[in-house]
Amino acid sequence: MKRRIERITLCVPPLLMPSDDAVKRIAPPLSLAYLAAVIENDFTFDIFDSVMEGFDIEEPVRDLVKRVGVSDDAIRERFARFMPDVIGISVGGTDQYITAHRMAALAREACPEAVVVMGGIYPTTQPQKALGDPNVDMIALGEADTTFPLMLSAIESGDFSAMPDGAGFKNERGEIVINPKTEFIEDIDSLPMPARHLLRMDLYNNTDRSYRFGPLRRPHTSVITSRGCPAKCIFCGARHMMGRKYRAHSPARVLDEIGGLIENYGIREIAFLDDNLTWDRERAAAIFDGIVERGYDLTWMTPNGIALYALDDSLIEKMKASGCYSVYLAFESGCQEVLSKVVHKPLNLEKARGFARRFRDLGIETTGMFVIGFPGETLEQVEETVKFAEQIECDYVSFSIATPYPGTDMYDICEREGYFTDGFCDDSLVFGFGVGHVKTRDFNPDDILRFRKEAWKRINFEADPEKRKKVEEWLKR
Numbered sequence: 001m002k003r004r005i006e007r008i009t010l011c012v013p014p015l016l017m018p019s020d021d022a023v024k025r026i027a028p029p030l031s032l033a034y035l036a037a038v039i040e041n042d043f044t045f046d047i048f049d050s051v052m053e054g055f056d057i058e059e060p061v062r063d064l065v066k067r068v069g070v071s072d073d074a075i076r077e078r079f080a081r082f083m084p085d086v087i088g089i090s091v092g093g094t095d096q097y098i099t100a101h102r103m104a105a106l107a108r109e110a111c112p113e114a115v116v117v118m119g120g121i122y123p124t125t126q127p128q129k130a131l132g133d134p135n136v137d138m139i140a141l142g143e144a145d146t147t148f149p150l151m152l153s154a155i156e157s158g159d160f161s162a163m164p165d166g167a168g169f170k171n172e173r174g175e176i177v178i179n180p181k182t183e184f185i186e187d188i189d190s191l192p193m194p195a196r197h198l199l200r201m202d203l204y205n206n207t208d209r210s211y212r213f214g215p216l217r218r219p220h221t222s223v224i225t226s227r228g229c230p231a232k233c234i235f236c237g238a239r240h241m242m243g244r245k246y247r248a249h250s251p252a253r254v255l256d257e258i259g260g261l262i263e264n265y266g267i268r269e270i271a272f273l274d275d276n277l278t279w280d281r282e283r284a285a286a287i288f289d290g291i292v293e294r295g296y297d298l299t300w301m302t303p304n305g306i307a308l309y310a311l312d313d314s315l316i317e318k319m320k321a322s323g324c325y326s327v328y329l330a331f332e333s334g335c336q337e338v339l340s341k342v343v344h345k346p347l348n349l350e351k352a353r354g355f356a357r358r359f360r361d362l363g364i365e366t367t368g369m370f371v372i373g374f375p376g377e378t379l380e381q382v383e384e385t386v387k388f389a390e391q392i393e394c395d396y397v398s399f400s401i402a403t404p405y406p407g408t409d410m411y412d413i414c415e416r417e418g419y420f421t422d423g424f425c426d427d428s429l430v431f432g433f434g435v436g437h438v439k440t441r442d443f444n445p446d447d448i449l450r451f452r453k454e455a456w457k458r459i460n461f462e463a464d465p466e467k468r469k470k471v472e473e474w475l476k477r
Contacts, residue, residue: 002158003115009084010036011048013103014069016061016096018433024068026052027222027271028204031120031144032090033194039149040195046082047198050075050103055207065431067099072106079110086152087111088140091120094237094405095429097130104135115155119144124181124240125407127168129426131176139168141181142241143227145191184243188227189253193260196221201265216299216325220269221261225254225287229275231307232344233332235371237407238275246279251286255294262296270300277302278310288318298323305330305369308352309345316358326365329356334370334388335381342376344409349388356392368394373402373436373448375410375419382448386455397459399452401436401445405429414438421445 010032017024029049036045054070061067070078079087087107091100104116115137123130123139130139140147150164163169166181185191205219226248229238249257261267278284291298305328319327329352333339336349359366368389372382389397404411404420414420414437421428421439428437436445 003085003155005043005085005152005156007044007046007082007084008039008086008088009046009048009079009082010088010090011103012051012090012092013096013099014054014067015051016065016067016099016430019060019064019066024055026055026204026207027273028196028199028201029090030194030222030224030273032088033196033199034145034191035088035148036198037192037195038145039152040198045195045198046078046084048078049200052200052203062431065433069099072102075103075106076110079107079114083111084114086115086117086155088117088119088148091118091122093120094122094125094407095433097122097126097426098430101133101135104133108135117148117151119148121237121241121407123168125237125405127178128176131168131170131178137170141166141168141178142243143184146185147181181240184228184245184247186247188247189250193257196261196265205265205267215269215271216301217268219266220271221265221267222271222273223254223257223261224273225249226274226276226279230279231276231346232409234343234374234409234413235402235405237405240407242275246276248280248283251283251290254287255290255296258291258296258298259294262298268298270298272300272302273304274302275304276307276310278307278315281310281312281315284310285315285318288315288322288324291322296323299325301326302328304328308355309347311355313355313358316355316362316364320362320364324364326367327359328367328369329359329394330369331388331392332369332371333374333377333381334385335377338374338377338381338385342374343371353392356394360393360395366394366396368392368397369400370397371400371402372451373438373443373445375402375413375417375438375440377402378442379447379451382443382451386451389455390459397456399456401434401448401452402438403429404437 012029032047050069059067089100089103107116116135117138118130118136119140124141127139130136147164147166151167154160154162160169163179165179165183168178171177205221227242228246230244230246300323308329331352332343332345339345339347356366370385370389372385404414419438419440421437424437436448
């Protein structure tokens, strides 16, 4: 059946997080801004970030878990007021599917005739589950910049045989049809600039709650300059969203985007959210040199982590010269055997140690990022990681517990070997924040949680009184 589409709402559902976690973060939904930019001239848009608009609204969900964002009534009212023909729901994490499905139900109540489309990592890695919801009509797998417009055309024509690569839907018999995601955009410079003018940039750009200790300068914002990750780390499902092939904006395109942010929003600080900002060292060097040559008055940081295996001393010096003041160093493990044989990360720890020292010598703040509790790891190797974290003398360290998210090699290993904890299910990932879900012959979740708590406290709190003071002040905000 043909449908006429005039109005589209793209939205971010409320966030579930630990009740005792003071760290609420907020950043512009760039995936939605990219998507809107492709088709904004053809439709009327409402981008609805229910977390940003309800950032100070918290509601207990169950023990140790809270929901952050506007109420159900406010969501329902927002949909009913705008009356979109299509409602797109972006799910940023596989552990956030519950609020996404709740938003789909509210959309159906408020706008019974609207087509509800879900996108993001959750429907991409669990398409059958996402489409099993009667309130979800379609899903977009992986990057949707080209997929979504073609889906809209198929909806308007009523010809679902024209549904593109990466589209999931229900046919006229109600059967679920999944067109696998096999094609990714080769030239991402062909995409328009993100439609930030459709976002409440005044709120995003001036919040203290962007990344860890907040920005050094305001206004601030985030950019993404590349897509795809050639690495094969077992805990990461990014390949499903953006593929393994590295695709990047040209240096000129990146510099033009930054220049526009400075001119239009007065931006003084950038957070680069790339998975691999420095993968192509020549491209990265041209960006950093360009920031200096164009006279951009910027500070910048890398809160998603930076690929240590793609660095060299010259590039680090260019990072400093162009305004870099903080980097998150993705070591993952402090044991070379775990990195090489378990995680499958192409990182040489001794070289990485030298790069960390170089950042420190240049006065760039460093946060070492580690993950412990991998299937195939031993407690002795966890101890080795903790010792390494102490020795590298980063300004801060973080220890995450390895989590078997659907769509990752780690999930498949745990399923095959029977490593999930007793009673493990998808809800365990939603309501089991900060705990382990893996139990092997070498360790149980309590072992890993103990290592994490003791190591974090000792390295971040007890080793340096000044560091402890800064962390305590931040946690009180």
